[in-house]
Amino acid sequence: xxxxxxxxxxxxxxxxxxxxxxxxxxxxxxxxxxxxxxxxxxxxxxxxxxxxxxxxxxxxxxxxxxxxxxxxxxxxxxxxxxxxxxxxxxxxxxxxxxxxxxxxxxxxxxxxxxxxxxxxxxxxxxxxxxxxxxxxxxxxxxxxxxxxxxxxxxxxxxxxxxxxxxxxxxxxxxxxxxxxxxxxxxxxxxxxxxxxxxxxxxxxxxxxxxxxxxxxxxxxxxxxxxxxxxxxxxxxxxxxxxxxxxxxxxxxxxxxxxxxxxxxxxxxxxxxxxxxxxxxxxxxxxxxxxxxxxxxxxxxxxxxxxxxxxxxxxxxxxxxxxxxxxxxxxxxxxxxxxxxxxxxxxxxxxxxxxxxxxxxxxxxxxxxxxxxxxxxxxxxxxxxxxxxxxxxxxxxxxxxxxxxx
Amino acid sequence: xxxxxxxxxxxxxxxxxxxxxxxxxxxxxxxxxxxxxxxxxxxxxxxxxxxxxxxxxxxxxxxxxxxxxxxxxxxxxxxxxxxxxxxxxxxxxxxxxxxxxxxxxxxxxxxxxxxxxxxxxxxxxxxxxxxxxxxxxxxxxxxxxxxxxxxxxxxxxxxxxxxxxxxxxxxxxxxxxxxxxxxxxxxxxxxxxxxxxxxxxxxxxxxxxxxxxxxxxxxxxxxxxxxxxxxxxxxxxxxxxxxxxxxxxxxxxxxxxxxxxxxxxxxxxxxxxxxxxxxxxxxxxxxxxxxxxxxxxxxxxxxxxxxxxxxxxxxxxxxxxxxxxxxxxxxxxxxxxxxxxxxxxxxxxxxxxxxxxxxxxxxxxxxxxxxxxxxxxxxxxxxxxxxxxxxxxxxxxxxxxxxxxxxxxxxxxxxxxxxxxxxxxxxxxxxxxxxxxxxxxxxxxxxxxxxxxxxxxxxxxxx
Numbered sequence: 001x002x003x004x005x006x007x008x009x010x011x012x013x014x015x016x017x018x019x020x021x022x023x024x025x026x027x028x029x030x031x032x033x034x035x036x037x038x039x040x041x042x043x044x045x046x047x048x049x050x051x052x053x054x055x056x057x058x059x060x061x062x063x064x065x066x067x068x069x070x071x072x073x074x075x076x077x078x079x080x081x082x083x084x085x086x087x088x089x090x091x092x093x094x095x096x097x098x099x100x101x102x103x104x105x106x107x108x109x110x111x112x113x114x115x116x117x118x119x120x121x122x123x124x125x126x127x128x129x130x131x132x133x134x135x136x137x138x139x140x141x142x143x144x145x146x147x148x149x150x151x152x153x154x155x156x157x158x159x160x161x162x163x164x165x166x167x168x169x170x171x172x173x174x175x176x177x178x179x180x181x182x183x184x185x186x187x188x189x190x191x192x193x194x195x196x197x198x199x200x201x202x203x204x205x206x207x208x209x210x211x212x213x214x215x216x217x218x219x220x221x222x223x224x225x226x227x228x229x230x231x232x233x234x235x236x237x238x239x240x241x242x243x244x245x246x247x248x249x250x251x252x253x254x255x256x257x258x259x260x261x262x263x264x265x266x267x268x269x270x271x272x273x274x275x276x277x278x279x280x281x282x283x284x285x286x287x288x289x290x291x292x293x294x295x296x297x298x299x300x301x302x303x304x305x306x307x308x309x310x311x312x313x314x315x316x317x318x319x320x321x322x323x324x325x326x327x328x329x330x331x332x333x334x335x336x337x338x339x340x341x342x343x344x345x346x347x348x349x350x351x352x353x354x355x356x357x358x359x360x361x362x363x364x365x366x367x368x369x370x371x372x373x374x375x376x377x378x379x380x381x382x383x384x385x386x387x388x389x390x391x392x393x394x395x396x397x398x399x400x401x402x403x404x405x
Numbered sequence: 406x407x408x409x410x411x412x413x414x415x416x417x418x419x420x421x422x423x424x425x426x427x428x429x430x431x432x433x434x435x436x437x438x439x440x441x442x443x444x445x446x447x448x449x450x451x452x453x454x455x456x457x458x459x460x461x462x463x464x465x466x467x468x469x470x471x472x473x474x475x476x477x478x479x480x481x482x483x484x485x486x487x488x489x490x491x492x493x494x495x496x497x498x499x500x501x502x503x504x505x506x507x508x509x510x511x512x513x514x515x516x517x518x519x520x521x522x523x524x525x526x527x528x529x530x531x532x533x534x535x536x537x538x539x540x541x542x543x544x545x546x547x548x549x550x551x552x553x554x555x556x557x558x559x560x561x562x563x564x565x566x567x568x569x570x571x572x573x574x575x576x577x578x579x580x581x582x583x584x585x586x587x588x589x590x591x592x593x594x595x596x597x598x599x600x601x602x603x604x605x606x607x608x609x610x611x612x613x614x615x616x617x618x619x620x621x622x623x624x625x626x627x628x629x630x631x632x633x634x635x636x637x638x639x640x641x642x643x644x645x646x647x648x649x650x651x652x653x654x655x656x657x658x659x660x661x662x663x664x665x666x667x668x669x670x671x672x673x674x675x676x677x678x679x680x681x682x683x684x685x686x687x688x689x690x691x692x693x694x695x696x697x698x699x700x701x702x703x704x705x706x707x708x709x710x711x712x713x714x715x716x717x718x719x720x721x722x723x724x725x726x727x728x729x730x731x732x733x734x735x736x737x738x739x740x741x742x743x744x745x746x747x748x749x750x751x752x753x754x755x756x757x758x759x760x761x762x763x764x765x766x767x768x769x770x771x772x773x774x775x776x777x778x779x780x781x782x783x784x785x786x787x788x789x790x791x792x793x794x795x796x797x798x799x800x801x802x803x804x805x806x807x808x809x810x811x812x813x814x815x816x817x818x819x820x821x822x823x824x825x826x827x828x829x830x831x832x833x834x835x836x837x838x839x840x841x842x843x844x845x846x847x848x849x850x851x852x853x854x855x856x857x858x859x860x861x862x863x864x865x866x867x868x
Binding site for chain 1 (some may be wrong): 621790
């Protein structure tokens, strides 16, 4: 019994103190940084549409039921991550981040509700709601509201259409940077269109129209005008190396480097619905994971020593533990979320629910032990330097995970 | 309210847009007579001059009228019967790649033909409904093996039923190779415990894997195609419906035509939403489709979508109720539901605005000016960039319908770009005609700039 009453009290008090001061310290240091005019960490949210198989991203190789429950989907080779869990071998580009302990994985993560419809589940996740969707705006837009500043480029989707997650607070979508512009339109024409659009009775239409035309000026100052001739170029596509997500990161880095005041970005891919021929170490999902890992590595490399960054990867739900009849997996429940960045405390987070039939959601899917909103809340907090607005996730109390140091 | 509002609405929503003279012709004919002619289907309104222009454009797409078997004839597609060699067949990587490339080419032809028909097609409402159902039963032409079966899909599974009874459309769709491949049902097989001893032995002899159902089609059939997501089914029903459709597959890879494989079919009784489905092979699936087509949730789901397409993004509940009742009493007649919706007071109410989707915006601009398109790479690239290339939706839910989803600032900028690219002839193979659409922004006199401003103006963006 080495612990005296006095010592116990001290340790307890220190523990409490540490818990209470760490976030405060973070807030004030960031607040000071912001006052000095430094930029907040770039926030990148990556959405894997189609329900990514978390058991392929981070295979629970130490679970004695892993091989017998995953059967033909079980991986034999993985990269080391933490005891009992490996990382998919095609995610090798993440190794430097893993070694620097800047990659966190939240296992058995997802929405607490069971909803196996992609479209509805994506809508609800993007709206940041559980149960029926009622909000017409996205969680990311609400989380950033008031933080973006006046520039339309503060929150940016590197997609052709603005995703629901960014609806509501003036987010902007730029699919290909070269193609962004209005070639052939005179200044007088632009001004006339601005007047025309802003007089539309539909506020969404009039606001968007005004925002689009105003953003053009700012964009052209920084990035130059697009080519004035020829059909729509596919230059961006031709130059593409790596997968779709890696290409979105390339685009992001170019826009960011131009000096446009980008704060938060949304990226997405949609090749995760692996009902057929999912593959194991190689195959269709392995290709998608290679793209994801390459994209994260590019972001990390591209921003290195220039700017802090913070990234979150999530998906609408997971997939069945057992393979289906066509060497793939069907819609399930729990999956993973990844968090990476300069201030991230790497490692494994979340409780492992296990693979016994009794542990599975509805007897077939990995259960959810961490609400994705807790992850999103913490990531937003790291970006904002303070607690996100309450309306980000109405009625939800985030449980602290300690992802950021 | 403008005297022409009714005619303009019908032309801009029930067709791909008014052509010069259409409005006057509709006024002369009368709204009801015009609508009945549209509802009668594509055989009417075939002015020969226009038809030949269509034929000239469509002649550039050699695969349009070919069967999948003909399209695949000179490829290395395996001709092993599906039930024998297993769903993947035995094909080399090169053969796979060849088929993939051929598929993409055919996919572009079918997409191009859709654009040509939208712009030059005489059958207004029929073309609109083909587009509607192709989106309701969305397939992605980039998914492997879809391209070669896409002409059949459009010609056999969608176009003949676009104005008919929903059950016939649904049956044709469920039997179509395109949907069987797209939602993976061709690979959905009875799990071992559902097989008799004989089938199990046969399977072992053929060295097939353990088999098992694939839930993808069963789920989307109920969620997207019929009942709607809150239509009253649960996960157990998804599994049972998947069992019902096991064995609905194809003859072979080289001949991707529908075939029911008894050996892959799940034996025993199934229970779907409280209904007992006796073991009856392929008939089980036909019965489930019939019950789904007649289900009140399906009536409401489809009525809601039709009202949302033609009347307002937030469908007026009273109109949805009436359309649902009409669907039920007419045993799922698409024509009857359309008639009710297009003659309803809600349809002409001024506050019920609809934003044109990118394809509708493009087609209506070309039609308004008497323009032309060849459906070639130029116009497809434009539509792809705007997010609405035919048979290119990323999700089985198809492209979105509401203004909210097409009016973020970036998308609006794309729409303005379309107007200038059209007016300045920057889309190869696609030309505006000489007629200027009605200008709502004044002060632009040069023809090209005036046309660009008219198409970009907000009044042209709304249908």
